[in-house]
Amino acid sequence: MTVPVLSARNIGKSYGSGANRFDALTGVSVDIHSGESVAIVGKSGSGKSTLMHLLALLDDPDTGELLVEGTDAKKLKGKEVNRLRNQDFGFVFQQFFLTANASVLDNVVLPLKIAGIGPKERKARGMAALEQLELADKARNKAINLSGGQKQRAVIARALVNNPKVIFADEPTGNLDTATGAVVEDILFALNKDQGITLIIVTHDSDLAARCDRQIYIRDGREDPTRSPEALAKPAGGHA
Amino acid sequence: MKFIDIITSAIANSFRSKLRTGLTVVAIFIGAFTLTITSGIGTGVTSYINSQVSAIGAADVLTVSKADDAAAATDDGPAPYDPDKATAISLGNGSRPGSTIQALTTADLDTIRATDGILSVDPSVQVTPEYIEYADSGKFELTVNAAATLTTADLAAGEQLDNESTADEILLPTNYLDTLGFSTPETAIGETVTIGITDFAGTAQQVPATVVGVQNETILGAGAGLNQTLTDRLREVELSGTSVEAAQSYATATARFDLDATDAEITAIKDDLADQGYASQTVADQIGSFETVINVIIGVLNAFAVIALIAAGFGIINTLLMSVQERTREIGLMKAMGMNGGRVYALFSTEAVFIGFLGSALGALVAVGVGSLVSNILASTVFENLPGLQVVQFAPSSIAIIIGVVMLIAFLAGTLPARAAARQNPIDALRYE
Structure with a gap:
């Protein structure tokens, strides 16, 4: 069996201390293999975003360990973590996080700028990513002037521009109407199928979750045992 | 992130909130203007005395x-x-x-x-x-x-x-x-x-x-x-x-x-x-005591200008702290995308230095203009009986030093907000509403 791209072993994370201590995540284990599409499903406050942040190395787990292609993330230096996040990971957020007054192209090439790539190559690769998402004609527009669907496509272009291995999507359709949401979903799954990009989607939308190869249900900071793969294997389980 | 990208981004960022940057620039402008004028008067008076005293001339x-x-x-x-x-x-x-x-x-x-x-x-x-x-x-x-x-x-x-x-x-x-x-x-x-x-x-x-x-x-x-x-x-x-x-x-x-x-x-x-x-x-000894008096006067004037600049420094701190606050999410995003704290720090310090440069360069430029004008008017009126006296004169080197010093003050003022930005945790920043 191949080494998982990301592997969480019994990880936990809590915030605050003493009486205010809040366990966001306790003892969750997940393996994510290359080329998979995985949905992390749960209600708001369930700890699903925390799990994604830990997997994306945006935060350190308090307990347990996280392996990136077999290497303990704790042993990675800050520089390597930054490189990983810059080149191997792409991020798609519900709130887009586009710089409102900068052009769409400038927003899209931000990861390349951070990576220290020259302006010519930046532009070429940024335009290629925009073309792939049919936004090339909007490249010069200010990000603030785009519609919701266009914004999310711009964000996907930004996530894609560095040819990542994994795309993390946090409620990618949360701010979109059903029709545009469906388009964005199609784009994400096409990337997963055609380019083999591993997809990790955090969502509370069961329809979106259902389109993924695999679902991880999180409830109160733990994997939901009633919806674990074993439970779902029984005929009484919900749709998968 | 490349150095040149940091500079261009910092410049672009400083123009994002034009009014706020503008007001800070005005504060620095006043300090730099005063400093340039006083140093100009120093240069002018000193050079007049020197020309008078090359009179007492012979260095041997x-x-x-x-x-x-x-x-x-x-x-x-x-x-x-x-x-x-x-x-x-x-x-x-x-x-x-x-x-x-x-x-x-x-x-x-x-x-x-x-x-x-x-x-x-x-x-x-x-x-x-x-x-x-x-x-x-x-x-x-x-x-x-x-x-x-x-x-x-x-x-x-x-x-x-x-x-x-x-x-x-x-x-x-x-x-x-x-x-x-x-x-x-x-x-x-x-x-x-x-x-x-x-x-x-x-x-x-x-x-x-x-x-x-x-x-x-x-x-x-x-x-x-x-x-x-x-x-x-x-x-x-x-x-x-x-x-x-x-x-x-x-x-x-x-x-x-x-x-x-x-x-x-x-x-x-x-x-x-x-x-x-x-x-x-x-001769130098004889002139020396004379120049000391003038240098003391110029020094006092410069001290006032520096006080103005220190006040302007707090303006920079304020401007950039607001800027950091406003751009919390953006900073979080950049850090999530693998930008390290050092670069974030560099980005905000560069913005501070740029604001300092803008204020001091404008201040020095306007001071040179106004100073030369006033000096010419004075030379043909009040100081008519002292031919050759240009009260305000500007030495390129001292203007360069003034701009440099103001940029240094701006950099120091920028360290506090830049540190705040560099230390932000990407998660907290992204959650920030």
Whole structure:
């Protein structure tokens, strides 16, 4: 069996201390293999975003360990973590996080700028990513002037521009109407199928979750045992 | 992120909130403007004094006098009489009436001449001619600038006095021209004027002299300059009829040393003279005390400008803290995308430095414009009688230093917000609403 791209072993994370201590995540284990599409499903406050942040190395787990292609993330230096996040990971957020007054192209090439790539190559690769998402004609527009669907496509272009291995999507359709949401979903799954990009989607939308190869249900900071793969294997389980 | 990208991004970021950046720039502008103007006044006044005093010019000259007698300290009362010592002599023009110093005798001059490093010694003699006359213009009082032989004059026309020349040369100040009947400085050159002087017996005598140059009016030592030959001739006339044996005594003497002498060598000569009981000053020493006063005034003005700049520094801190607050999410995003804290820090510090540069460059530029304008207006009105005085002058180097210092202050002010930005946790930043 191949080494998982990301592997969480019994990880936990809590915030605050003493009486205010809040366990966001306790003892969750997940393996994510290359080329998979995985949905992390749960209600708001369930700890699903925390799990994604830990997997994306945006935060350190308090307990347990996280392996990136077999290497303990704790042993990675800050520089390597930054490189990983810059080149191997792409991020798609519900709130887009586009710089409102900068052009769409400038927003899209931000990861390349951070990576220290020259302006010519930046532009070429940024335009290629925009073309792939049919936004090339909007490249010069200010990000603030785009519609919701266009914004999310711009964000996907930004996530894609560095040819990542994994795309993390946090409620990618949360701010979109059903029709545009469906388009964005199609784009994400096409990337997963055609380019083999591993997809990790955090969502509370069961329809979106259902389109993924695999679902991880999180409830109160733990994997939901009633919806674990074993439970779902029984005929009484919900749709998968 | 590449260095150039950090700079361009920082510049773009600073223009994102134009009003806020603009107001901060105005604060820095005021400080930089004040600093540039005060430094301009410093440069202007100093350079005027220097041009006046290149007057006292010759860098190879020491003014030597008898050092104050150690025994004459106030506590001990007057020193015992020593018949070998020369009598006290008045310093003449400019000194307190009745005040005297020990005079230099011919023997003293020999001692000074024998000192290592001294090439020649001339006693400073003062002559008091009665009048000057040119053609039929009539007779006018003549004031002699005793320092003229030692100086390099600020010329309006003609040449400097030549002390080696055997001709009797005179250098006229510009304000003598009209009175004597010369229409322009050039017309006076080469003309012969007549100097009237009274000898010891009280008989008026006349000495002709050739005008070799016309000197701009100066704030130091007004009057006509005479070369050594003419001075000697006039003195000869003044003394004619005195007893030959009468010992000559002089208040001061002028000693020349090698023009190429280093500061250390000059100090050695001065120390040597001091050991032998003579006080000596170079021109630089004499000007030095004058300049110190001006430097203190400029320093106080600069201090006020720096206070203004420190206030502006807090403006920068405020502007950038708000900027960091506003861009929390963006910073979080950049960090999530693998930008390290150092680069975030660099981005915000660069923004601070850029704001500092903008304010100081504009301030300096406007100060140069306004300063030059005001200076020109003043030169033709208030300071009309001081030709050559440009009150405000700008040295490129000092402007560069001002801009540099302001950018440094801006950088220091930017460190606090930049640290706040660099330390942000990407998750908290992304969650921030």
